[in-house]
Amino acid sequence: THNHVTANLLMLVFIVGGLIFSLTVKKEVFPEFSLDMITVALPPVLWVLGLSTSIHLQVRWRQGQPPREHAEQATDIDLDAWIHRTLAELARPCLVSAVTTSLGLASLTLSSMEPVREMGRFGALGVLFCLASNFLLFPALARWLGPRTSPAPTSRRHLAAGWVQRIHRRPGAVLAVSGLLALALGVGITRLKPDANVLGFLRADHPVSVTYREVLPRLSGPYSLEALLDVGPEPSPEDLRRVDRLAAVLTERPGVARVLSPLDLAKKVDQVFRGLPPSTFRLPEDDGALRAAWDLSGSLLAEERRRLYEPESGVLRLSVLARPMGSADHRRLVEGIRDDLDREVPDGWHPRLTGVVDLLVGIQEQLLKSQIRSFSAAFLWIVPVLALLLRSVRDALLSIAPNLFPIVLTLGALGLAGGSVDPATVMVAGVAFGIAVDDTVHVLAAYRRARRRGPDSSDALVRTLEQVGRPVVLTSVIAGLGFAVLAFSDFTPLLRFGLLTVVTLGAALYGDLVLLPALLTVT
Numbered sequence: 406t407h408n409h410v411t412a413n414l415l416m417l418v419f420i421v422g423g424l425i426f427s428l429t430v431k432k433e434v435f436p437e438f439s440l441d442m443i444t445v446a447l448p449p450v451l452w453v454l455g456l457s458t459s460i461h462l463q464v465r466w467r468q469g470q471p472p473r474e475h476a477e478q479a480t481d482i483d484l485d486a487w488i489h490r491t492l493a494e495l496a497r498p499c500l501v502s503a504v505t506t507s508l509g510l511a512s513l514t515l516s517s518m519e520p521v522r523e524m525g526r527f528g529a530l531g532v533l534f535c536l537a538s539n540f541l542l543f544p545a546l547a548r549w550l551g552p553r554t555s556p557a558p559t560s561r562r563h564l565a566a567g568w569v570q571r572i573h574r575r576p577g578a579v580l581a582v583s584g585l586l587a588l589a590l591g592v593g594i595t596r597l598k599p600d601a602n603v604l605g606f607l608r609a610d611h612p613v614s615v616t617y618r619e620v621l622p623r624l625s626g627p628y629s630l631e632a633l634l635d636v637g638p639e640p641s642p643e644d645l646r647r648v649d650r651l652a653a654v655l656t657e658r659p660g661v662a663r664v665l666s667p668l669d670l671a672k673k674v675d676q677v678f679r680g681l682p683p684s685t686f687r688l689p690e691d692d693g694a695l696r697a698a699w700d701l702s703g704s705l706l707a708e709e710r711r712r713l714y715e716p717e718s719g720v721l722r723l724s725v726l727a728r729p730m731g732s733a734d735h736r737r738l739v740e741g742i743r744d745d746l747d748r749e750v751p752d753g754w755h756p757r758l759t760g761v762v763d764l765l766v767g768i769q770e771q772l773l774k775s776q777i778r779s780f781s782a783a784f785l786w787i788v789p790v791l792a793l794l795l796r797s798v799r800d801a802l803l804s805i806a807p808n809l810f811p812i813v814l815t816l817g818a819l820g821l822a823g824g825s826v827d828p829a830t831v832m833v834a835g836v837a838f839g840i841a842v843d844d845t846v847h848v849l850a851a852y853r854r855a856r857r858r859g860p861d862s863s864d865a866l867v868r869t870l871e872q873v874g875r876p877v878v879l880t881s882v883i884a885g886l887g888f889a890v891l892a893f894s895d896f897t898p899l900l901r902f903g904l905l906t907v908v909t910l911g912a913a914l915y916g917d918l919v920l921l922p923a924l925l926t927v928t
Contacts, residue, residue: 598826
């Protein structure tokens with residue numbers, strides 16, 4: 406019955422998926438592997454990729470079994486023949502899917518960030534393990550589950566014929582609409598910029614986020630940007646005043662909570678020794694008094710001053726404490742401070758910037774650049790490999806459009822909506838490309854098998870969708886439901902990653918069942 410088919414399908418899917426999950430993540434198997442904000446997306450990605458092969462094997466096996474009235478008469482020899490035929494038909498497309506997806510994930514190893522490289526290394530290994538575990542476990546599980554019937558072939562063929570007939574009427578219109586949509590949304594990709602704010606990493610109502618916002622106004626700024634200046638071992642009073650003016654200029658920058666300077670110690674020493682009120686917290690106007698306050702601060706508060714000034718090397722440090730903000734705002738702050746240093750500081754002081762803020766900005770920019778580089782490399786690798794494994798340059802070229810379409814659609818829509826990419830959502834393109842190429846390969850392989858039976862492209866498309874339409878839809882729906890669970894995550898980058906992947910999977914389904922058949926019709 407339909408319930409038996411569903412139960413057995415889910416059993417196979419979850420046994421294989423659970424094995425993939427446990428063997429990929431556990432430290433006993435991969436002791437050097439650890440989860441972070443990027444590699445935490447690896448388990449659901451591998452789960453989805455394992456589901457794809459499992460579903461295609463299971464559905465194809467059901468389709469090759471006898472009608473309902475003869476199912477109970479199936480012998481062990483018949484069952485072995487069905488299993489062998491299923492494996493023989495799907496061996497090549499499943500191998501092509503696994504190899505191309507593994508290459509796509511392996512391209513992440515070109516990144517300059519170690520977490521992204523880990524994602525690529527273990528993701529590529531995990532995909533190959535998915536393939537091996539599915540093909541090794543499938544014969545035993547298929548025999549254990551026994552023969553079951555699939556939906557009637559006539560109903561599948563009727564649905565496939567109706568679908569193909571609609572596409573065959575106006576394939577040019579389908580291609581034109583898809584092209585215009587991709588072109589319009591593709592403009593949005595140019596508007597994407599890396600941006601991340603740690604305050605936005607958790608939901609607004611999360612206890613940690615609420616507490617942090619309550620405490621933040623009382624803090625001077627959790628992020629530091631260090632301006633290093635070579636003022637020399639014996640700075641003159643004019644040099645010290647120049648440093649103090651620079652600190653005041655930097656304090657006026659938006660997002661700066663406070664600037665820590667070694668001259669603050671000299672101001673405090675002068676205030677205390679002269680018995681001045683707190684409102685007079687400033688450098689003395691007399692050069693002699695300023696020199697005395699500076700020397701006294703070095704004697705009385707030597708340890709504190711050494712943190713901001715090294716008399717041996719003559720390097721003075723202004724510690725700019727910045728408030729939490731997005732990386733785009735941090736980038737503007739860094740650029741503004743560099744302008745201030747170029748304008749206010751003598752050339753001989755050799756000003757330079759370092760610190761957490763500059764590091765965060767650099768990481769964000771490097772992450773986006775490395776992902777673009779990795780995705781470009783994956784694309785350049787995968788297309789020739791597809792041509793080699795499918796033994797057809799034409800099929801490899803045909804796979805480009807349905808695989809790029811969902812990525813352009815999702816990232817373009819995100820850019821037009823004013824969204825930005827963070828360490829998690831920046832991987833949507835690579836992950837989506839790996840998932841989309843799986844179903845595309847199965848559609849192309851089934852179409853080639855159908856064309857061998859007859860030259861009519863329309864009939865071949867009907868046979869193709871009759872055979873792989875159901876597993877393609879099942880794969881996308883189940884994967885979408887799996888990633889949709891991430892919408893309940895308190896970690897917003899992971900939440901956005903899940904929702905964007907769901908949208909991409911929907912667009913990939915359109916690419917495989919609408920765009921690709923239209924391309925096959927006109928070529």
